[in-house]
Amino acid sequence: MAVVALDGVVKEFTVARRAGRFRRERSVVRAVDEVSLSIEAGEMVGYIGPNGAGKSTTVKLCTGVLVPTAGRVAVVGADPTRSRTDVVRRIGVVFGQRTQLWWDLPLRDSFDLLRHVYGVHADRHRTNVDAFVDLLDLAGFLDTPVRQLSLGQRMRGELAAALLHDPEILFLDEPTIGLDVVSKEAVRSFLVALNRERGMTVLLTTHDLVDVERLCTRLLIIDHGRLLEDTTVAGIKQRYGGERVLVVDLEEPHPPLEVPGAHVVRTDGPRQWLRFSPDRTAADVLARVAAQAPVRDISVEETPIEDIVRRIYEEGPR
Amino acid sequence: MADPDRTGSHGWRGELGVYRRLVGARIRSDWQYRASFVLLLVSQVLVAGLDLAVIAVLFGRVDALAGWTALEVALLYGLGGVAFAVADVFASQAELAGRHIKAGTFDRFLLRPLSPLLQLSAGEFALRRAGRVVQPGVVLAVALAGTDIDWTPDRVAMVPVALASGTVVFGTVWVLTSSVAFWTVETQEFGNAFTYGGNHLTQYPIDVLGPWLRRLVTFVVPLAFVAYFPAAYLLDKPDPLGAPSEAALLTPAVSLALALAARAVWSNAVRHYRSTGS
């Protein structure tokens, strides 16, 4: 059974704008426009789109904060509209921009309070706290009031807090926003481990495409409330990847190699960059290069996913 | 999907336990700002004193108001004041719903498996408001001792019943007027007319009000049941407009009806919020 299932979900908002000095005009905005998707247990799904695309709205619909205008939402087999507390008890949510911790109290107190809020047995709770303190390296600031924590520390605390009650799925809304590189890495490795070792289902919205690349097996792209793409990262690259670059380190400097379907865009001593089109494989180009000169080392550069996604936003799905 | 490691849904006793812990958390948070806490506590006590000072000033000039003597008015003040103070401690937090909605922090309540009203009440709990009970409590004690009450068993029972019901009435008025915040965020002040105005109103015999206002206060927003009818019952004071003294016995029923209405309106308000976002 799918952990998350959206079926023809629509979410409309009525927006009032000032038209002239005293009148107000109402218009209806479709933040989510007939989105259908399903997420199975153990998947790690990235949900991306430009600002205002409807990502946060979708997460809010899944977590019961908003109710849909039309369509059905089922999370962990229940309807968050009707059975809010049942659903919320079994999911974990982290909103990157809003804290769910108790601001003036030590982090440890937040964990303790959450045990009571979610009704977790003391032993289970202790086990979880110990595990996450270890995995997220929280020991150093467990007794610090949350308001004094750095953003990176706080985010790690929020992640632990969201998992203490053994949720069946974790929703993350922009979890790495504003973090420094080290903290981002810590969060990412943690999420990878969580998914791999505990089979945690994760739905993650983000603007950081490195997050997507590192974490997600599946990618959902949304814009103007419509789901544009439901595919894998590799699939996206394959379809939109366009040209790639094979970087070869030759045994010794060589004049620019001649390979059909590829051309050298740059040389630097024994190293040459060959750009080749999608109808060629890297292996094929390599074979032809090796036929001309001995190769010591190689690497392949993909079109960065930022470029791909930007093109999808601009051009629409292909 | 039974999970032996989870205790499952709370039930009302469990919710009360969680409430206690959340309140404790808030008190500990406030204690971080000690100086402010103390000063605000003192000012709370003084605030309650102002209303009393007004009554004292008035009775310095006249001997009775609408046929009620100073001690009798003190009884009204005591009953209403204690009920208001207790409701203030537990239910006034509802008026902060609007602020949370504006700041976008209301969603946090929806993400937890507890009633948002409970979380609001616990999360914004202000222990200092308990200071407001002291003075009306003292006045109530003095009035009960000083007035000429024929202490039959039903009258003895009337005092706690009136206080409990009065607390519920004020609490529900708070929740009802705060529900407005879910539809239009700017009009929180509108609620003050009912809550603080209501408190002020219960300190005087409702005979002072014009006839249609009296009806409003008896049948629509039943503030007359907080102090006036119970006090009239205790003092065996005939009502100038002919209401039977048994009216006071309706007090618990009235407060219960109001509580049910408030619950329905609040639920509706939250549902509206979930439909329209912020």
Place this chain on the structure above:
Amino acid sequence: MTAYRGATAAGVFTNTVFGFLLVYVLLAVYRERDEVGGFDVVDAVTFTFVAQALIMVVGLFGDSEMAERIRTGDVVADLFRPVDLQLWWAAVAYGKAGFYALFRGIPPFLIGVAVFEVRMPPAGAWPWFVASVLAAVAVAFGWRFLLALSAFWLLDDRGASSLGLLVAVFMSGLFVPVVFFPGWLESLARALPFASMLQVPVEVFLGKHRGADVHRVVAVQCAWALVLAGAGRSVLSRAVRRVVVHGG
């Protein structure tokens, strides 16, 4: 400003409700006697509605914007601007006074006029009434400013402000006209700046002060305004010095 339509309407409602409640209690008092402290029943009713109208105009309940800025420390940025802080907030106070006079003051008063018998000012009293209100704004501002400045020392001015405003509000006659107070309390209220914030302008409206008397009371208001402004200035400079020394 029209964005605050809802809030203003709610405020008018609140003022009206409180006005009515106060009036009803006073009417009950006047069932027992004909006059109190020189006020007859019409005076008392008029007093209540004019006072309700003036609450926001004079700014009796404080200006949370100003206090908030000091409390959050944003005020430090203001201190480095070339505008004088005290004058700036005084100007804001007068601006708000004008707005509230139109939108919060007049409606509840009109409602009161419609329902109860109200006394309008005698001829020639209007200009003095306006002068008195303008002075009252200054006096009330001076007091508020001093209370808000306590945040520089106490870090959180809410306790001090709360107390200070409460005392001011009570002693200014909002809940009960000062003439109702027992003799000693009335003298105290008039000796302190509080009566000048509300009681005095309303008395001028009621025509309780004529001729040289009117000049005197308005002069006293102005004197208080100056005294409080002076005190505000010296406390402000001390506060600025403190900020510079302690780093905010």
